[in-house]
Amino acid sequence: MDTGSILVPLWISFKLAAATTVMLLALGAFLAYLLAYRKVPARPVVESLINLPIALPPTVLGFYLLILMGPKGAFGKAWEGLFNSTLLFTFTGIVIASVFYSLPFAVQPLKAAFLKIDRRILENAYVLGLSPVKAFFRVIVPNSAVGFAAAAILVFLHTMGEFGVILMVGGSVPGETRVASIAIYEAVESLRYRDAWVLSVVLALVSFSFLLVVNALNRGEGNGING
Amino acid sequence: MALTAEIRKRLSHFTLDVSIACPKGRILSIVGPSGSGKTTILRIIAGLDAPDEGVVVCGERVWLDTGGRVALPTQKRRLAMVFQDFVLFPHCSVFKNVCFAARDKSLAEALMKRFDIWHLRDSRPQSVSGGERQRAAICQALAREPEVLLMDEPFSALDPLTRRRLREAVADMKGELGIPIIHVTHDIREALFLGDEIVPVVQGRVFHKWLLQFMLTARDADLCRERAAMDNEGDVELELYNKRRGY
Amino acid sequence: MIRVGVVLGLIFICALPAGASDEKVLAGVAANFMMPFQEMAAAFEKESGIHVESVFTSTGKLYAQIRNGAPYDIFLAADEERPELLFRDGLSGKPFVYAMGEVVLWSADRDFCARFADWEEAVRSNEVKRLAIANPESAPYGAAAVSALKASGLFDSLQAKYVFPQDIGQTFQYASTGAVQAGFCALSSAVTDQGKEGCYYTITQAPKVTQAACVLTRTNNREAAEKFAAFLLTPAGIQIKEKYGYR
Numbered sequence: 001m002d003t004g005s006i007l008v009p010l011w012i013s014f015k016l017a018a019a020t021t022v023m024l025l026a027l028g029a030f031l032a033y034l035l036a037y038r039k040v041p042a043r044p045v046v047e048s049l050i051n052l053p054i055a056l057p058p059t060v061l062g063f064y065l066l067i068l069m070g071p072k073g074a075f076g077k078a079w080e081g082l083f084n085s086t087l088l089f090t091f092t093g094i095v096i097a098s099v100f101y102s103l104p105f106a107v108q109p110l111k112a113a114f115l116k117i118d119r120r121i122l123e124n125a126y127v128l129g130l131s132p133v134k135a136f137f138r139v140i141v142p143n144s145a146v147g148f149a150a151a152a153i154l155v156f157l158h159t160m161g162e163f164g165v166i167l168m169v170g171g172s173v174p175g176e177t178r179v180a181s182i183a184i185y186e187a188v189e190s191l192r193y194r195d196a197w198v199l200s201v202v203l204a205l206v207s208f209s210f211l212l213v214v215n216a217l218n219r220g221e222g223n224g225i226n227g
Numbered sequence: 228m229a230l231t232a233e234i235r236k237r238l239s240h241f242t243l244d245v246s247i248a249c250p251k252g253r254i255l256s257i258v259g260p261s262g263s264g265k266t267t268i269l270r271i272i273a274g275l276d277a278p279d280e281g282v283v284v285c286g287e288r289v290w291l292d293t294g295g296r297v298a299l300p301t302q303k304r305r306l307a308m309v310f311q312d313f314v315l316f317p318h319c320s321v322f323k324n325v326c327f328a329a330r331d332k333s334l335a336e337a338l339m340k341r342f343d344i345w346h347l348r349d350s351r352p353q354s355v356s357g358g359e360r361q362r363a364a365i366c367q368a369l370a371r372e373p374e375v376l377l378m379d380e381p382f383s384a385l386d387p388l389t390r391r392r393l394r395e396a397v398a399d400m401k402g403e404l405g406i407p408i409i410h411v412t413h414d415i416r417e418a419l420f421l422g423d424e425i426v427p428v429v430q431g432r433v434f435h436k437w438l439l440q441f442m443l444t445a446r447d448a449d450l451c452r453e454r455a456a457m458d459n460e461g462d463v464e465l466e467l468y469n470k471r472r473g474y
Numbered sequence: 475m476i477r478v479g480v481v482l483g484l485i486f487i488c489a490l491p492a493g494a495s496d497e498k499v500l501a502g503v504a505a506n507f508m509m510p511f512q513e514m515a516a517a518f519e520k521e522s523g524i525h526v527e528s529v530f531t532s533t534g535k536l537y538a539q540i541r542n543g544a545p546y547d548i549f550l551a552a553d554e555e556r557p558e559l560l561f562r563d564g565l566s567g568k569p570f571v572y573a574m575g576e577v578v579l580w581s582a583d584r585d586f587c588a589r590f591a592d593w594e595e596a597v598r599s600n601e602v603k604r605l606a607i608a609n610p611e612s613a614p615y616g617a618a619a620v621s622a623l624k625a626s627g628l629f630d631s632l633q634a635k636y637v638f639p640q641d642i643g644q645t646f647q648y649a650s651t652g653a654v655q656a657g658f659c660a661l662s663s664a665v666t667d668q669g670k671e672g673c674y675y676t677i678t679q680a681p682k683v684t685q686a687a688c689v690l691t692r693t694n695n696r697e698a699a700e701k702f703a704a705f706l707l708t709p710a711g712i713q714i715k716e717k718y719g720y721r
C-alpha cells in the first residue's frame with residue numbers, strides 16, 4: 001500500500017473542494033443577489049440555466065465542458081490566448097468545471113437566505129447612507145450567515161464526491177487532476193481492493209468530520225442571528 | 228433648510244396627488260385613514276419609491292425632479308427614517324445599531340443617554356422591549372445628523388404610556404434639531420400633539436374637511452385642551468380649526 | 475365445467491416457460507469489442523435462434539462485477555489476466571483466446587500522419603501537447619501503449635503530456651474531439667467510419683493485445699453459452715472480427 005497514492009489524491013480532492021467553495025461563495029452570492037434583489041431580464045431562462053447542472057447527468061455536462069474547454073472550444077481558445085497554456089487536464093481546468101457542476105448548490109441556499117431578510121432592514125441601511133455594496137457586506141451578509149454556511153457545506157461535499165465531470169475534463173493526471181474519487185475507481189479496476197477500501201474510508205471520514213465542524217459552527221452562530 | 232415635495236402617483240385604487248412644505252425646526256403631521264397613501268409619500272421623499280411625476284427639494288438641493296430627470300439615490304439624501312416596526316439590525320448590539328451611520332460616536336452615546344437606553348448598549352435588539360427598541364431607532368436616526376427626519380407611524384405599536392413619553396421627547400427636541408420633521412400617523416391626537424402643521428390625506432389627496440368631522444365629536448374638548456397645554460407655535464393652526472368649527 | 479377449463483387453461487399457459495431459459499445468453503464484453511460483437515451476436519441469433527444480450531464496459535469493471543456474483547454467462551475480456559484469475563478461483567471454465575487486438579496512435583487530424591516519419595517522432599514533437607493513454611493499470615490497450623513507449627525509451631521523457639482516460643472508448647473520444655492531439659487507441663476504433671476521418675500510425679514495438687474469453691461457472695445457460703463460445707472461433711466469426719481489425 002503506497003501512501004503516496006492515497007494521500008496525494010486526497011490532498012487534490014481537498015484542494016479542489018476548497019478552491020471551488022471559495023470561488024462559488026463569491027460567484028454564488030453575486031448571482032443570488034441579482035436574483036433576489038434585482039430585475040433580471042428573462043428570469044426563468046437565467047434560473048433554468050443556473051439549475052441545469054442538477055438536471056444533466058455528469059457525463060453529459062462533462063462532455064459539453066470537454067468541448068468548450070478543449071483547444072478548439074470557446075473557453076479553451078480564450079484561455080490559451082490569455083495565458084498561453086491549455087485549460088483541459090489541469091487543476092485550474094477542473095476547478096472551473098467544478099464551479100459549473102456545483103453552481104446551483106451555491107446559488108439556491110444563498111438566494112433563499114437573502115430573500116428571508118426583511119426588506120425594510122435593507123431599506124433602512126440605504127436610508128442611513130449605505131451604498132448597495134456596503135449594505136451587502138454590512139447588512140446582508142451578516143444576516144444570511146446560515147445561507148452561506150449551507151452553501152459552503154453543500155459545495156464542499158458535492159465537490160469531494162465529484163467523479164464524472166472531473167474524469168472527463170481532468171484526464172486523471174497523477175498529482176494534478178487524479179482526485180480521490182477517481183483514484184478509488186481506478187484502484188477497483190486494477191484489483192487493488194485494499195487501496196480502494198482505505199481511500200473510501202478516509203474520504204468518508206474527512207467529509208463527515210467537515211460536516212460536524214461546520215454544523216457546530218452553524219449552531220453557535222445561530223444564537224445571535226435573525227431574532 | 229425646508230423640505231418641499233410635490234408628488235403625483237397612480238396607485239391601485241386612486242391617484243396620490245399632494246403638495247407639502249415643512250420648514251426647519253417644525254413638524255408636519257400627515258394624518259389620515261389607513262391606505263390613503265401616507266406612507267408612500269414618505270417613501271418617495273426617501274427615494275425608496277418613485278412617483279409618476281414629482282419634485283422633492285431639500286433646502287437648495289433637488290433630490291428628485293422627474294421633469295428634469297434628477298433622481299438622487301436614497302443613500303445620497305441626507306435623511307433618516309423611523310419606521311413603525313423598529314427596523315434595527317438584528318446582528319448588531321444596540322450601541323452598534325445607533326452608531327451604524329454616525330460620524331461621531333460620542334453623539335451616539337449622548338443620544339442614548341438622553342433617551343435613557345445607554346444601559347442597553349450591549350444588548351441585542353431582540354432582547355429589549357418595544358419602547359426601548361423604538362427609542363434606539365430614534366437614536367439611530369438622529370445619530371446620522373440628518374437634514375430631514377421622516378417618521379412613519381413611529382409610536383403605533385407601543386403602549387399608551389410609552390407612546391406619550393416618546394411623543395414628548397420628540398416634541399422637546401424639534402427646536403434643537405433644527406430640521407424639518409415629517410411625521411405620518413393615523414392617530415388624530417398624535418397629529419394634533421406633535422404637528423405644527425397638519426395635513427390630512429384621504430385617498431391620496433389633501434382633504435381638510437375630513438379632519439373637521441373629528442373636531443365635531445365629543446372628544447374635541449379634550450383634544451383642544453391638550454393642544455392648548457402645549458407650548459409651541461402651532462396655536463395659530465388651532466385657531467384656524469376652531470374657526471372652521473364655528474367656535 | 476367451462477369455468478374450470480378456463481382456469482386450468484390459464485394456469486397451463488402461465489406455467490409455460492416464457493422463452494425457454496436455454497435460449498438466452500448474457501455476455502459481459504470489453505468495450506473495445508463492441509462493434510464486432512454486435513455483428514456476431516446478430517449472426518449467431520439468426521443461425522441458432524439463441525438470443526444474445528450484452529453489457530459493454532471496461533474489463534476491470536466486468537471482472538469486479540463477476541467476482542461479486544453478476545449473472546453473466548460468458549465473459550469476453552480485453553486481456554488474458556482476468557479470465558485466468560477467474561479460472562484459477564473456480565469461477566469460470568478454461569479461458570481461450572478469441573481475438574488479437576492492436577494498439578495504434580490515432581489522431582482526428584487527417585494530415586497528422588503525413589507530417590512525421592513514425593509514431594515516435596509524432597509523440598516527441600511539440601505539436602502533440604497532450605497524449606491520451608487508457609489507464610494502463612486497468613486497460614490492456616493502455617498497458618500495450620506503455621510497453622511500446624518504454625521499449626522506445628520515450629516513456630519517462632513524455633510524462634508531462636500524458637492524460638489517462640479510464641478506458642479505450644474514452645481515449646478515442648478525447649482524440650476525436652480534439653481534446654488531445656493524438657491518442658493510443660484500438661485499431662478497431664481507427665477502422666470505423668469515424669476513425670477513418672482521421673489517421674493512424676502503427677506501433678511495431680507494441681505487443682499485440684491478447685483478448686481471452688471464458689464461460690462462467692455459475693451460468694444457467696451453459697449449453698447456449700458454450701455454443702456461442704464456439705461460434706466465436708468459426709470462420710463466420712473470424713470473418714466478422716477481421717473486418718474490424720482483429721486477428
